[in-house]
Amino acid sequence: MPVSCRLCGGSAILKRPKTGDALCKDCFFSAFEAEIHQTILDAELFKKGERVAVGASGGKDSTVLAYIMKLLNERHDYGLDIVLLSVDEGITGYRDDSLETVKRNQMQYDLPLKIVSYEELYGWTMDAIVKQIGLKSNCTFCGVFRRQALDRGALLVKADKIVTGHNADDIAETVIMNVLRGDVARLRRCTAITTGADGALPRCKPFKYTYEKEIVMYAYFKKLDYFSTECIYSPNAYRGHARTYLKDLEKIRPSSIIDIIHSGESLSIKKDVKMPTQGTCTRCGYISSRPLCKACVLLEGLNKGLPKLGIGKEHKERKKLALLQAQSFNQTIEPATSANVTTESSTPSSSSIAGANTVPQRIDF
């Protein structure tokens, strides 16, 4: 009665979503690892001697990623110097547990770990931000600050590259969202296995073709230690719907996930479609299509007591800000020179990354 493994005839434990093959535990492990190795080779993700920061949240994807990176690096002699990099948003009770998981991973996998805090990077913890603005729009802050935090942290540890645990399901979901929003620029970018290669710190996704189901099964059968929770601040409802839709599709036809990624990849953009020009933030140097990047706008709002700046009704808040600036012009409380890290001057440790901030970064989905 037990189904037998398609490769060795042993007793199967998993039906692979991508191929429909039934595999035993050992054949699944080898297939899973070999495919990721192949992805890394095909896309030439790494060069010998590079320092690679694994964005580690303590969650399933990044925990499996750290494990796999360490394993493949040793098995195939990539010659990489792997560092775990975690962001502490300063959310009481949320990161506390997940950071404990990352610290255990550090010991279990014997990899160095760097934790960068929002406090250190921005002068604000998420808890303090929520106190200021309430529970409504804080995930805007979460998302924007988190993306930059990883880049800034990676520069601190002198990494050449960042790898993240984004898997095939995540990428398919982002394709759907970008199609629904008509966001052509992001649509073109979001399926790329490496982003930010043009002068900024590259980010790679070794799990681009790896199904979430297999990542979770791998973690389960390898007994990897990960942390699962919902962000205690409201989750992104729009993304949630896209996820549900994707999971429903996968249930009907498991190849949907890869099919959607392929669709995203093969959508070509006509030459005459106007793409937003990517400049850099005049304040922190992060890639931005506006004079101030999103994080700097949000920070400016926070620091000036106008936390809604940058969220939703921007014009109104901008008017308020302009008014405030006009009022304080003569008082010169703040040395608001451009190309300076004024928003971070409140934390002493941030001065150390002021130089790093001038390196252009890419905001990826």
Add this chain to the structure above:
Amino acid sequence: MAAPMDTLKSHESGSDGLSIRLEFSGGAELLFDKIKKHDITLDTSNGSNWNIRRLISWIKDNLLKERPELFVQNNTVRPGILVLVNDADWELVGELDYNLQADDRIVFISTLHGG
């Protein structure tokens, strides 16, 4: 996290019901008072079979503590929750139609919580 490894005895064993173990992880345990392991005994007095379809509705009525729609949808588990029967993917053993055996271990893993 408060004692996630605790085992909850929902029914006293000893009766001649069908005893199995349920496990919830990957965030699914958050819907069950954070209790990961539940040893349960299902009533077999009317002689009918217990398959996973019936088990899921039993879980909904007897174990689920909050937001049932995050676990059960359309009389099956919500897409994105993986099910293992004695450490094998339920897709290999008939999914909802699998007939439970004594001492089976059924694991539900959510893939929908933070990655």
